Amino acid sequence: MEASINTKLKTTDYFIITALLLLLIGMVYGIIGSIQYVYPGFVKNALSFEKIRPLHVSAVLFWILLAAMGSVLTYLHVYSNQVNKTSILLKIILVDFILTIVSILISYLFGQFGGREYWEFNPLFALPILLGWILFIIHFFKTIPSLKNQPVFVWMWLTGLLFFLFTFLESYLWLFPYFRNNIINEMTIQWKSYGSMVGAWNMLVYGCSLFLMGKMSGDKNYGYSRIAFILYFTGLTNLMFNWGHHIYTLPTHPYIQHISYLVSMTELFIFGKIIFDWKKTYLSAKQLIHHASYPFILAADFWIFLSLILAIAMSVPAINLYTHGTHITVAHAMGTTIGINSFLLIAFAIDIFTLDQITPIQKNKYFKYGFWITNISLLLFWISLIGAGIRKSIWQMSIHPMPFSSMMLSLKPFFIVFALAGFSLLIGFICIILPLLKHRLKTNTND
Amino acid sequence: MILKESKKLAIVILLIISFLSYSIVLYLQPSQKTDFTSPNADHGKMVWQKFNCNACHQIYSLGGYLGPDLTNIYALRGPDYIKALVGAGTATMPAFQLTPKEMDDLISYLQHIDASGKADPRRFKINKNGSIY
Numbered sequence: 001m002e003a004s005i006n007t008k009l010k011t012t013d014y015f016i017i018t019a020l021l022l023l024l025i026g027m028v029y030g031i032i033g034s035i036q037y038v039y040p041g042f043v044k045n046a047l048s049f050e051k052i053r054p055l056h057v058s059a060v061l062f063w064i065l066l067a068a069m070g071s072v073l074t075y076l077h078v079y080s081n082q083v084n085k086t087s088i089l090l091k092i093i094l095v096d097f098i099l100t101i102v103s104i105l106i107s108y109l110f111g112q113f114g115g116r117e118y119w120e121f122n123p124l125f126a127l128p129i130l131l132g133w134i135l136f137i138i139h140f141f142k143t144i145p146s147l148k149n150q151p152v153f154v155w156m157w158l159t160g161l162l163f164f165l166f167t168f169l170e171s172y173l174w175l176f177p178y179f180r181n182n183i184i185n186e187m188t189i190q191w192k193s194y195g196s197m198v199g200a201w202n203m204l205v206y207g208c209s210l211f212l213m214g215k216m217s218g219d220k221n222y223g224y225s226r227i228a229f230i231l232y233f234t235g236l237t238n239l240m241f242n243w244g245h246h247i248y249t250l251p252t253h254p255y256i257q258h259i260s261y262l263v264s265m266t267e268l269f270i271f272g273k274i275i276f277d278w279k280k281t282y283l284s285a286k287q288l289i290h291h292a293s294y295p296f297i298l299a300a301d302f303w304i305f306l307s308l309i310l311a312i313a314m315s316v317p318a319i320n321l322y323t324h325g326t327h328i329t330v331a332h333a334m335g336t337t338i339g340i341n342s343f344l345l346i347a348f349a350i351d352i353f354t355l356d357q358i359t360p361i362q363k364n365k366y367f368k369y370g371f372w373i374t375n376i377s378l379l380l381f382w383i384s385l386i387g388a389g390i391r392k393s394i395w396q397m398s399i400h401p402m403p404f405s406s407m408m409l410s411l412k413p414f415f416i417v418f419a420l421a422g423f424s425l426l427i428g429f430i431c432i433i434l435p436l437l438k439h440r441l442k443t444n445t446n447d
Numbered sequence: 448m449i450l451k452e453s454k455k456l457a458i459v460i461l462l463i464i465s466f467l468s469y470s471i472v473l474y475l476q477p478s479q480k481t482d483f484t485s486p487n488a489d490h491g492k493m494v495w496q497k498f499n500c501n502a503c504h505q506i507y508s509l510g511g512y513l514g515p516d517l518t519n520i521y522a523l524r525g526p527d528y529i530k531a532l533v534g535a536g537t538a539t540m541p542a543f544q545l546t547p548k549e550m551d552d553l554i555s556y557l558q559h560i561d562a563s564g565k566a567d568p569r570r571f572k573i574n575k576n577g578s579i580y
Contacts, residue, residue, distance in 0.1 A: 036513070036539070040538045040539040041538045041539055045541070048540070048541045049502055049503050049511070049539065050500070050503060050541075051499075053502040053511055054502065113497060113498070113499040115496025116496065116501070117501060117510065120499060120502070179474075180492065181482045181483045182479075182482050182483075183483075183559065184477070184478055185473070187506070187509065189473060189474070191509070192473065225449060226450050229449075230450075233458055240462060240466040241465075241466070246509070248579060249566070249579075250509075250564075251478065251563065252479075253476075257579070258578065261578060317577060317579040318574075319577075321568050321571055322568075324568065325505060325509075325512075325516065326512075330512065396568055396569075397568060404514075404515040
């Protein structure tokens with residue numbers, strides 16, 4: 001079996017290897033941050049929270065971006081029958097991103113910030129990211145010159161590529177005084193860009209997921225079907241117009257709330273489709289369970305279900321009023337970035353590094369434990385955040401609220417569970433990632 | 448059953464035109480006239496970002512959750528309290544070494560945000576259709 005596995009490490013593989021290392025690094029910073037919630041002032045002098053948070057956020061955001069790029073590039077080459085395609089362009093993109101990410105992480109340690117949500121680095125670092133992304137788009141068009149008669153995942157990849165570029169540029173409009181001078185409008189545009197940007201990288205990830213499912217099941221028709229495109233257009237509409245739920249309480253244009261509320265409710269269609277297809281998902285699970293990637297796809301399905309319930313609820317302004325500014329928002333972010341994005345990206349990494357053959361990786365006991373440890377830990381992590389969010393929501397809506405510091409102290413039991421679950425989540429990911437990397441590097445050496 | 452290529456293209460073009468029009472309207476029509484009246488507030492915003500205050504604090508409940516929301520801190524506690532706290536730090540927050548100019552600009556920025564509205568979620572009323580006002 002292993003002889004048939006592609007043995008030589010390709011440039012695209014290095015995107016995923018770098019991304020997996022960033023996930024582990026980002027989680028270590030996340031755990032230090034969670035300890036600071038339990039023990040205020042922990043390592044305050046060396047790594048206070050305003051440094052830890054960007055270190056964590058940037059490392060895990062780049063994990064998602066680089067892993068998505070590596071997966072899209074690999075599957076793009078497989079789809080276009082250019083499996084061994086490599087080019088100087090890809091190497092430039094990889095080196096550009098690695099150098100930029102390392103520089104960003106170092107800059108945080110020296111207290112250099114841009115001070116924005118998500119992109120907390122100095123705006124100068126946006127230039128090499130922008131350059132790398134444009135080269136990525138050029139490579140895409142060189143590989144797929146026409147959209148005619150293409151399956152839905154190609155449309156999704158292209159959508160993700162172009163909308164990430166647009167929203168990334170939009171997120172830097174604050175550099176111009178015209179946009180920066182009006183604080184409410186500036187925050188509106190900031191969250192407009194971020195909301196759509198998340199939709200953009202989701203397009204890259206979900207596109208890969210559809211490609212992989214088609215490959216595993218052998219059903220090539222789904223990618224061209226009417227329902228696949230209807231779901232894609234629903235996702236695209238939400239990417240463009242549902243970002244307003246981030247800012248329902250901001251004193252901005254009232255129509256932003258109404259548009260976002262209305263568009264978000266179209267997600268009920270996706271939700272209904274998941275329930276309707278439940279039996280089909282169960283049957284395909286039985287058929288595909290021997291694939292090492294499949295358990296992670298199934299786990300992501302479970303997290304899509306949970307996250308969608310939360311997302312739809314939070315899109316109703318009357319509910320959002322209670323959840324906004326609480327840890328319920330964080331629970332939603334963690335459910336989607338870990339439960340959906342990370343589990344799917346791990347599934348792609350397994351598929352790409354083992355060519356989905358039955359390999360020793362599936363028999364590795366640490367790998368099996370890792371799957372269950374990550375899922376159970378994430379559920380505990382998620383529940384503790386929801387618990388903390390409910391407690392904080394009651395506090396911020398009460399007529400005579402206790403002081404902020406007392407409220408934070410009352411959340412300590414939730415923070416303890418959250419920190420412990422975060423730690424075991426890291427252990428779980430180590431159990432998955434190390435055997436996977438070891439396996440891939442071993443097959444490379446055997447070449 | 449598959450969708451015709453022309454239909455797919457028409458839907459995408461329609462969505463893109465709607466999205467771009469929506470974006471342009473938002474760029475050109477600020478929701479309220481709350482422009483910075485002095486350069487101090489603008490510099491104060493840069494101070495806020497330079498020290499990454501957003502990592503722990505929120506404005507209109509957007510930001511980190513380790514510290515409190517600071518949208519209306521100016522009205523609630525006043526400039527002297529803010530200066531003292533930023534300079535001395537707390538159990539969680541380091542003592543930030545701001546120059547007197549940076550401190551004044553930061554205060555000016557917080558004053559400006561305070562004047563832009565109230566972040567307190569209790570001020571909202573809920574409509575029957577689930578929207579808020």
